[in-house]
Amino acid sequence: MQGITIQSGLDSSGSLAGASLEERILGGLDAEQREVASTLTGPLCVLAGAGTGKTRAITHRIAYGVHTGVYSPQRLLAVTFTARAAAEMRSRLRDLGAGNVQARTFHAAALRQLQFFWPQAVGGALPQLLDHKATMIAEAARRLRLSTDRASIRDLAAEIEWAKVSMLTPANYLENAQGRGTPGGFDLTAVARVFQAYEDVKTDRNVIDFEDVLLITVxxxxxxxxxxxxxxxxxxxxxxxxxxxxxxxxxxxxxLWLGGREELCVVGDASQTIYSFTGATPEYLLRFRGRYPSANVVKLVRDYRSTPEVVKLANGLLASRRSGGPAADAAWAAPLKLVAQRASGPEPRFMECPDDEAEAAAVAGRIRELLDAGTRASEIAVLFRTNGQSEAFEQALAAAGIGYQLRGGERFFARKEVRDAILQLRAATRAVEGPDAGPLGQLVRDIVRSLGYSDEAPHSGGALRERWESLAALVALADELVAVRGEAFTLAEFVNELQERSVAQHAPTVEGVTLASLHAAKGLEWDAVFLVGLSEGLMPISFADTPESVDEERRLLYVGITRAREQLNLSWSTARTPGGRANRRPSRFLDSLRPDAPAAAGPRKSVGVKRKAAAPASCRVCGSMLSTGAERKVGRCSQCPPSYQEQTFEALRQWRRDEAQSADVPAYVVFTDATLTAIAEARPGNLEELSRLAGVGPSKLERYGEAVLSVLAENGGS
Structure with a gap:
């Protein structure tokens, strides 16, 4: 293929005009990326570590295949998991002269096919697509006379989604869902009934949900x-x-799309599997060679994102994992060992604080130092395990006069000032197009000035600053696109780009510190990252009570670490509130990473708590055998009346509800109904008595013990 030239706009500077195809597309790739990009046929598996340029490798592969004629752009489909990632891929492909290639999420690709084939395969109009399950699930629960609240409906929705992507039906859900706890506080039999009732409600209303899009297409x-x-x-x-x-x-x-063919390229990293709870599994990636014996397997391990210090910490976290037993070890994939390519940077900082408020204040103070030293606010992120942790950091940043954006809050393109700006930009295309229109960046600035944009940021905070930041993000995007696509990039093309990004929710960068959960941070990166709340019970989360779930928490922290390019700060607090009991410990994952940690930290042990005896096998009231786990937890059969005080039980339920909302977890994750009933009936007077109850493990005792005893004391329960 040497000597082939292309005339597309791959290089706006024109400096590579007339160069060979390899130089134009493959010249800037390293050896492994180049192997990916030049392997155009047959099954290909790319094992790509964090920051190793996987998107660059696969977009250049697609562009190389299109320009050599191996691929017809209309006959190649690239699929990923978020609309933002798909939009980013389309943008890169346009810059590489392969803009006709389709890049979509699985759901978007399936929906497009379903809309086209439904009339001939099924007939009639495609049912309406359901945006949210909550209303339908609430209706299903009412039909079954089950009492629900917002939290339980959310949990039931998540469980039904898991069941459907696992290709389960209401009929076979029960036999395949053993060990999944009590979603929404209901036993699995009740969940199966809600699942069936939900499907019936959808049929009655002639609607389908997002999982149905995939199921019906299949x-x-x-x-x-x-x-x-x-x-x-x-x-x-x-x-x-x-x-x-x-x-x-x-x-x-x-x-089914492939139909037995092998023209497939897959890219992934088992060490970044953090969505198992939604039904995701790395099994297909890890067993790819088994399904396709002729497949090429290429490993990308050169990390271009992070400094050697950050890479060392990330590698160390995965390497320090210890055996969790045969099942967990079989599910744990040998991690890719990243090799840093950047120059050396600062060592990661570890910080212990007396309470959550002090931790938030310390993080805000450190962010102020970075801003004063020249780091942009948009290049700083604070990442936490649960959304309930964000409030303290929002308050601390606001008190320090530092702007922030909460990822997962109001969507960028839903903001009024952004909608107004797009309308004005679209209206202006008819008046200012042509050779005399002037540079796009200045044109956009002039158009959005009437909405509150100025060249200098306002000194005040609040709504005025937020509006300015939104408009400034549009201006910055215009400058960025001109730099990539050349001075000929027009206002009309810019408006079309905004429209496409709006549909895909591919928002431009807003100038503010990002606050996000670790799950929401996947696929993003910043110059400086603060990993906060790294204490036992939050990292790993308290309901990670199996070796497999602890391994997933380790991978989640790995994702957090690898978001940082240069500055990495890790912090935790020893108490929840100022003056509170300092009974928190730093995460076990930090034992092998902290410079001041014991050199050979062994398994964590609970201090001063005896191992509880096995739950009773017979009812303490009537002596009959106990048949369910819930009965054994309570120590009483379902036929015998409860012995707790109603006031005590309701106080415990209210405390559990508040705790669950604060941590953004289902209520049953704090304590199940059975455990809460056992606590109310046993009325323990101290931590040791509480630890003897089934369902109160060491981590829950440490996290919730003092609070439970306080509730009991306040309500005459102890």
Whole structure:
């Protein structure tokens, strides 16, 4: 292929005009990335560590295949897991002269096919797509006369989503969901009934949900050979990003798209599997070579994102994992060992604080130092395990006069000033197009000035500053796109770009410190990252009570560490509130990472708490055998009346509700109904008595013990 030249706009400077195809597209890639980009046929598995340029490698592979004629751009489908990632991929492909290639999420690709094939495969109009399950699940629960609240409905929705992406039905859910606890506070039999009632409600209302989009598409492709043949003729090549996150349902859809062919490239990293609770599994990535014996496997381990100090910490976290037993060890994939490519930077900082308020204040103080030293606010992030932790940091940043954006809050393109700006920009396209329009960046500045934009940021905070930051983000995006696509980039093209980004929720960068959960931070990066609340019970989270779930928490922290380019700060507090009992310990994951930690930290042990005896096998009231786990926890059969005081039990339920909302977790994660009943009936007077109750493990005793005893004391329970 040497000597092939292309005339696309791959290099706006024109400095590579006339260069060979390899130089134009492959010249800036390292050896492993180049191998990925030049392997255009057959099954290909790319194991790509954090920061190793996987998106760069696969977009250059697609562009190289398009420009050499190996791929027809209309016959290649690239799929990923978020609309933002798909939009980013499309943007890069446009810059590489391959803008006709489709890059979509699994759901978007399936919905497009379903809309096209529904009339001929099913007939009639496609049912309306349900945006949220809550209303339908509430209706299903009412039909069954089950009492629910917002938290339990949310948990039931998540469980039904897990069941559907795991390709379970209400009929076989119960036998396949053993060990999943009590979603929404209900036993699995009740969940199966809600699941069936929810499906019935949807049928009655003629609506489908997002999982149905995949399920129905799978059904049509399986049952209608003509439709399947049409799809396989349309798409000859597939690229799947973040392959460690596929669910069984998505994998089945992919197999039907392929129809036995092997033109598939998958990219992923098992060490970044953090969505197992949604049905995602790295199994398909790890066993790819087993399904495709002829597959090429390429490992990307050169980390271009982070300094050697950050990379060392990330590698150390995964390397310090100890055996969790045969099942957990079989599920744990040998991690890729990253090799840092950047120059050396500062050592990661570890900080212990007396309470949550002090930790938030210390983080805000350190952020102020970074801002004063020249770091942009948009290049700083505070990452936490649960959304309930954000409030303290919001208050601390506001008190320090530091702007922030809460990732997961109001969407950028839903803001009034952004909608108004797009309307004005669109209206202006008819008046200012042409050679005399002037530079795009200045044009955008002039148009949005009437909405509150100025060249200098306002000194005040609040709504005025937030409005300015939104408009400044649009101006900065215009400058950025001109730099990439050349001075000929027009206002009309900019408005079209904004429209596409609005649909994909691919927001530009807003100038403010990012506050986000670790899960929401996946796929992002910043110059400076603060990992906060790294104490036992939060990292790992208290309900991670199996070796497999603890391993997932370790991977989640790994994702957090690898978001940092240069500055990494890790902190925790020893008490929840000022003056509170200092009974928190730093996360076990930090034992091998902290410079001041014991050199050979052994397994964590609970201090001063005896191991509880096995739960009773017979009812303490009537002596009959106990048949369920809930009965054994309480020590009483379901036929015998409870012995707790109603006031005490209701006080415990209110405390549990407040605790769950604060930590943004389901109520049953704090304590199940059975455990709460056992506490109310036993009325323990101290931590040792509380620890003897089934369902009160060491981590829950440490996290909630004092609070439970306080509730009991205040309500005459002890």
């Amino acid at each position: 059904g049509i492709l399986q049952e209608d050979a003509k439709v399947a043949a049409t799809v396989r003729e349309q798409y000859r090549h597939f690229v799947v990003d973040e392959y460690q996150d596929v669910s069984p349902l998505q994998q089945r859809l992919l197999e």
